[in-house]
Amino acid sequence: MLSQLVRVNPDLNLEGPNSSTRTLVLGSNGLLRMLFPIETVAWHKAIELVFMQRAVVVKYYGNLLVRSRYFATLAPAVIRMNKSCKISNTVPHYSYPNLLIRDYNQCQYCGSVPKTVDHFVPKWFTRIMRIIEDGKIHILQDMEIASDIIVNLLRQPLTWKNASCICEELEPTLLKFDFSKFPALPLNWENAVAACKNCNAKKGPHSIGSAEVELQYEAPYAPNSSHMVGNYLHVHQANIPPVWMNFLQKSLRVANR
Numbered sequence: 001m002l003s004q005l006v007r008v009n010p011d012l013n014l015e016g017p018n019s020s021t022r023t024l025v026l027g028s029n030g031l032l033r034m035l036f037p038i039e040t041v042a043w044h045k046a047i048e049l050v051f052m053q054r055a056v057v058v059k060y061y062g063n064l065l066v067r068s069r070y071f072a073t074l075a076p077a078v079i080r081m082n083k084s085c086k087i088s089n090t091v092p093h094y095s096y097p098n099l100l101i102r103d104y105n106q107c108q109y110c111g112s113v114p115k116t117v118d119h120f121v122p123k124w125f126t127r128i129m130r131i132i133e134d135g136k137i138h139i140l141q142d143m144e145i146a147s148d149i150i151v152n153l154l155r156q157p158l159t160w161k162n163a164s165c166i167c168e169e170l171e172p173t174l175l176k177f178d179f180s181k182f183p184a185l186p187l188n189w190e191n192a193v194a195a196c197k198n199c200n201a202k203k204g205p206h207s208i209g210s211a212e213v214e215l216q217y218e219a220p221y222a223p224n225s226s227h228m229v230g231n232y233l234h235v236h237q238a239n240i241p242p243v244w245m246n247f248l249q250k251s252l253r254v255a256n257r
């Protein structure tokens with residue numbers, strides 16, 4: 001039964017959630033029987049979504065109590081977003097835990113356990129992208145930076161998909177310039193991959209074509225909910241809260257159709 005946060009007795013002898021407690025977020029296409037997972041969020045983020053009336057609670061963790069000064073409730077285990085969405089084009093928000101799920105908790109260069117996020121598209125290039133997006137091309141031209149390359153760059157759509165190829169062309173000329181005063185674009189699905197410290201250090205500021213390391217897995221991509229559910233099961237098979245299983249299995253049946 002769907003519900004808002006329910007009040008419970010604050011004196012219940014139950015533990016609180018910890019920093020690894022997560023909530024499964026479901027989307028729907030408008031029909032309640034077509035629920036499917038979108039992503040997982042920290043339990044406190046789930047409570048915030050319910051308070052903001054953007055989601056409702058579907059299942060609670062029966063053994064985890066959340067207490068505030070005036071209110072006590074059980075930690076939400078599964079919530080459903082109120083706004084309907086399509087399973088195929090729901091992109092989970094970019095975050096480090098979600099990145100690890102997309103990348104199967106493996107360094108994308110050597111397969112070991114990742115501890116860092118690598119800027120697959122080098123930071124210096126994202127700075128150029130930002131300058132171009134802000135319409136400040138003259139800054140680059142004033143610096144007499146390979147203006148013919150920049151003119152070429154502007155002829156093609158500046159998407160993340162072709163950014164890495166463009167980088168390889170620009171890198172020998174531009175790597176020596178100091179772009180540090182321009183902010184880099186934040187990490188997102190298409191410019192980040194999970195990496196171990198060793199490979200991240202080896203890759204440094206280089207694009208993939210000229211770096212010492214090679215990408216062994218998929219190029220970074222924005223996953224949809226079906227990718228994330230499949231990858232989550234693969235990575236965390238032993239740690240999936242039992243209360244999620246019914247929703248994960250249902251969603252896989254939907255996603256595989």
Ligand SMILES: [Zn+2]
Pocket residue numbers: 107108109110111112195196197198199200
């Ligand atoms: Zn590695």
